[in-house]
Amino acid sequence: MSGTLPRLGVALRLALRELRGGLSGFYIFLACIALGTGAIAAVNSVSRGITDAIAAQGQTLLAGDIRFELNNRLATDQERAFLDGFGQVAVSTGLRSMARLPDGSQQTLAEVKAVDDAYPLYGTMETEPKAPLASLLAEDGGRFGALVAPLLLERLNVKVGDELLLGSIRLRISGTIVAEPDALSEGFGFAPRLLVSQQALQASGLIQTGSLVEHAYKIKLNDPSIRNTLGPRANREFPAAGWSIRTADRAAPSLTENIDRFSQFLTLVGLTALIVGGVGVANAVRAFLDAKRTNIATFKCLGAPAFVVTLIYLVQILLIGLLGIAIGLTIGAVVPFAAFAFLREFLPISTDATVYPHALLLATLFGLLTTFAFAVLPLGHAREVPATALFREQSFDQTKLPPWPYLLSAGIALASLAGLAIFTADDRRIAVVFLAAVAGAFVLLRLVAAGISALARRSPRVNSPALRLAIGNIHRPGALTPSVVLSLGLGLALLVTLALIDGNLRRQLTGAMAQNAPNFFFVDIQSNEREGMVETIKRLAPDGKVVQVPMLRGRILAFNGQDVAKMTIPAAGRWVLRGDRGITYAQNAPEGSSIVEGSWWAPDYTGEPLVSFSEEEGRELGLKLGDTVTVNVLGRNITAKIANFRKVEWRSLSINFVMVFSPNTFRGAPHAWLATLMDSSASPETEGEILRAVTSAYPTVTTVRVKDALDIAGQLLGQLATAIRASAAVALIASVLVLAGALASGNRARTHDAVILKTLGGTRSMLMRAFSYEYMILGLATAIFALLAGGISAWFVVSNIMKMEASFLPDVAVMTVVGALVLTVGIGLLGTWRILGQKAAPVLREL
Structure with missing residues (x-):
């Protein structure tokens, strides 16, 4: 041990002395390490910056400390009293509907959101013109005010001050939306925003039995410390409520999860670049050592042990690698500042970017491991070359493997590199x-x-x-x-x-x-409108095929009696449990579906509730025949046994459901209908006529043109x-x-x-x-x-x-x-x- 430290000191001194000659031959080495390290540092820094910003602005992005969401129903008096007991409550209602011109010449799908006087509890609603929200949405002369996204003005070719029809009422466009504080937490919308008051939405007639409506109750807590315990308490006191609960520290879980997944993918791409660059490291090290043949021969002839010679050049390579890593880290530290300036146009990020040490440390580890893993093998080859061969100007023999310690070291470094990538991955x-x-x-x-x-x-x-x-x-x-x-x-x-x-x-x-x-999806069709609407469609598209199914909304609560919130669900199947799902019932197997396991129930079945589950999603969730699924529908918990699995062709874009229940499950339950029109011969003009006719005659029906989606x-x-x-x-x-x-x-x-x-x-x-x-x-x-x-x-x-x-x-x-x-x-x-x-x-x- 006493002789090792002096030798290490000599190796370090000689390594630093040789580096005085400059970095000739190492520029590509530096570029490879800097590029891969910079990519990993930049991706993880931007990802960390966005997720930290979302967490820091959780109250504003959620417009509350905690959010309770109910689908297709309002909170009962007891539930509302429970929520009111913890602070100020703001209620907002969201649904999709058609915004139309009074003369019926144009219409477009809109994401309608109705708010009350308490909205927003946190953050600021920015509008043009600037005025109190209550005054912009107030009723004046029998017309309610409405705020719209600029895109809606473009689609309908209207301007502020013009009128729109929504359901059965007239709206006055009182301004445009500049920034909506909780837009990010509301999720992605396929249509422009249309903001109205709760009174306007009630008068529109859009909320009817079975309508696809989301009611959000956002609370500004008197005691913020109970934020994370209020949700479990609410579920204990109202086990059949079926509400979806979100706190301010998880204001936009879907966005955060998608950012994590995308950053994981980009990190792996950056790691691929770093590994590819590792080949360049190996080439550069081999060429460098080849140029140092005379030096290596001199060291060996003067009695330097082989490991000291190896250590001299390993130190040089690692020092140059650290320089490349430093360049990459500088890139990774600067990128978030530029990225945030760009992302502010798309995401409501008000916080400034900073340096993210965790992301830079991760990139440093990747860079060091790559440098060592790809440099150690050429060093092993150089170690074994005798001085006499070097003096004869012979190059390194690459056909033989280096000694086993070098192979083992490279293997450990590569295994560590892979382990680090897997350990830090979201999936x-x-x-x-x-x-x-x-x-x-x-x-x-x-x-x-x-x-x-x-x-x-x-x-x-x-x-x-x-x-x-x-x-x-x-x-x-x-x-x-x-x-x-x-x-x-x-x-x-x-x-x-x-x-x-x-x-x-x-x-x-x-x-x-x-x-x-x-061609079209027709949503929220009431039972008393169904036959008339189908006749209207058939009159304009006589060769078209209209498919109709009953439509409800439900949220999966448990599998086999076990709360899904406490289960470990694979990433591929999590979307099925996120929020409410469209569900239906049917006497016969849906057209185009094929039963792959189990059997369908009889048309006159009257036994315990049964459900047919999509095969792919069921497999991802780990379900099997005979398992039970508990779903909350309209405030009721319903448990059904899986009777069969069926293959669903999602890419057909026809009417498909993850879950189809036996008809007796929802006997007597209020619901709306969903319909599609398939007519390959319909021209754009015919589609326009159908859209205008249905929207004018049935203003509460939401018509979605599939081509637009x-x-x-x-x-x-x-x-x-x-x-x-x-x-x-x-x-x-x-x-x-x-x-x-x-x-x-x-x-x-x-x-x-x-x-x-x-x-x-x-x-x-x-x-x-x-x-x-x-x-x-x-x-x-x-x-x-x-x-x-x-x-x-x-x-x-x-x-x-x-x-x-x-x-x-x-x-x-x-x-x-x-x-x-x-x-x-x-x-x-x-x-x-x-x-x-x-x-x-x-x-x-x-x-």
């Missing part, structure tokens, strides 16, 4: 699959490189000297084949995967899904795809850096080859053709791998996760091949041109 199953795919891709790429070399070695002799030289360069000792294939393959495969997923989704939205989807979904998908492609581009940039580094590390050998060939009579044009052929062959092989790997990955995601029909897109294939060729040939020739300009004499004197 660890996805992280495991992603990392397994990356590891598999690395192995496959090594096999691809070996296969290309084997094919080149066994290829028949060709007449062209340039092509013959190119083929020889591919399989000769020290060839660039493994580095080029590995560096480009993973980045291109990731881009192909994302491009194919995006293309398939767009194709579904604009192609098969749009063609097979119904698909257009909105397409816009959202486009924004999401842009963000994903931008993040995937980080991995591709890392691949390009590694490719450039691989070519640079081979420049010494290429220079020697070029000089000898020129001395033997080879022309510059012939050598350029040879190098071009070599890079084209490698680029083409890498592109083919990327297409195969990316195509299989995209097929798996689209077919097995998204449950859609997957197809191969030729345009993506062509772009990938062209991109790979441009990158390999372009970058390769840029470096080669300088090599071909070397004078022969100086190089020959060094051989």
Whole structure:
């Protein structure tokens, strides 16, 4: 031990002394580490900043300390008295309905929200013009005031002061909404906001038996300390209330969860870029040690132990790695400030960005582990080279494995890297699959490189000297084949995967899904209006098919008597339990559904309540035949036994439900109806006539044009795809850096080859053709791998996760091949041109 510390001190001193020579040869090393570390730090910093802002502004975003939501019914007198006992209560009511022009010429779907005089309890409702909310929504001359989102003005081509029809009343547009404090907690809406008073909503006639209405009771607590205990107490005192409870510290749980999932995905993409960059680290370290052969030989000849020599260069590499990490952390620390300035246009974030140490620490750990994991193997090779071989100018032998301690160290570092990624992931199953795919891709790429070399070695002799030289360069000792294939393959495969997923989704939205989807959904149809409305539709679309089903809303409370709030639910099935679900009852199995397990009940069944559950969702929730499901409907808890599982085609956009109950379950319960119209021959003009006729004759019925919903979904998908492609581009940039580094590390050998060939009579044009052929062959092989790997990955995601029909897109294939060729040939020739300009004499004197 006494001799170890002095040796460590000597190694550190010599390492620092050698670094005085500068960072030549390490610029790509620095760029790779900085890029991957910066991506991880930036993604996690922005994610942490948004979630912290949501938590810090919880009261404002929720417009209360705690929120109780009831669907399709108001709170009873006892429930309201209970809520009033804890503080000031503000009531808001939300539903979707049609906003119409008085002359019936235009109409559009609107997210209607009615508020009382207490709203908002926290935050400020910003309007234009600025005036008290009560005065803007007040009744004047028989017309209630209304505030609208600017988008609604554009859709109906109206302005402030004009009139609108909502249900059976006239509204006066008194202003526009600039900022709604609790918009984020209300969830995503497919239509522009229309804000009215509670009195206006009651007069509109929109709230009827079975209407899909959400009543939110928000409380400003007299004693904020009871915020987290009030919900459980409310459930104990009113077990059948069926309300959904949310506190200010979880003001927007869906948004927070989606941000966490998206940041996890982007973190994994950043980790992929870092791992790809690790190949560049290995190349740079190998080239650095190759250039230090004389120094290493001198150290060994002077009696330096092998581990001291290794430690000298390990310290240098780690110090340079820390510099790259510092650059990446600087990027990660700055990005949130720019991101917040942009995100304020879309999210109500009033807090300022700051530095997020947890995110920076995570990125630092990823960077250090990657640097060490990919640097230790080249160091192991250098350690085993004897001084005599180094003095003879022989390079490191990469065909032999380094000693087992170095292999073990690299394995532990990579395992730690994977463990850190899995441990910090929101969905660890996805992280495991992603990392397994990356590891598999690395192995496959090594096999691809070996296969290309084997094919080149066994290829028949060709007449062209340039092509013959190119083929020889591919399989000769020290060839660039493994580095080029590995560096480009993973980045291109990731881009192909994302491009194919995006293309398939767009194709579904604009192609098969749009063609097979119904023209309209009609919601909140009252029983006494059903026949008349169907006759109206049939008159305008005689060839159309109208499907009608009873519609209720219910929230799942328990499985087999166990509270779902206390159960560990897989991430894939959580959406079924989030809020209320549409449910129905039926004598016969729904059209288009197929029973995969169990059997349907008899048409005249009168026994205990039964339910048919969607197979996929039931499997994700861990349910089986005979299990019981407790659902709260209209304030009543109903327990039904699972009689069968059925396959549901969600992508058809037809009427589908997770749960279909036996008719006796809801005998006598008030409810509305849901209907769809399918008419593939209907023109846009006919659809417009149907929309106007139904909206005018039945103003309380909500009509949703499916094409409009698909257009909105397409816009959202486009924004999401842009963000994903931008993040995937980080991995591709890392691949390009590694490719450039691989070519640079081979420049010494290429220079020697070029000089000898020129001395033997080879022309510059012939050598350029040879190098071009070599890079084209490698680029083409890498592109083919990327297409195969990316195509299989995209097929798996689209077919097995998204449950859609997957197809191969030729345009993506062509772009990938062209991109790979441009990158390999372009970058390769840029470096080669300088090599071909070397004078022969100086190089020959060094051989």
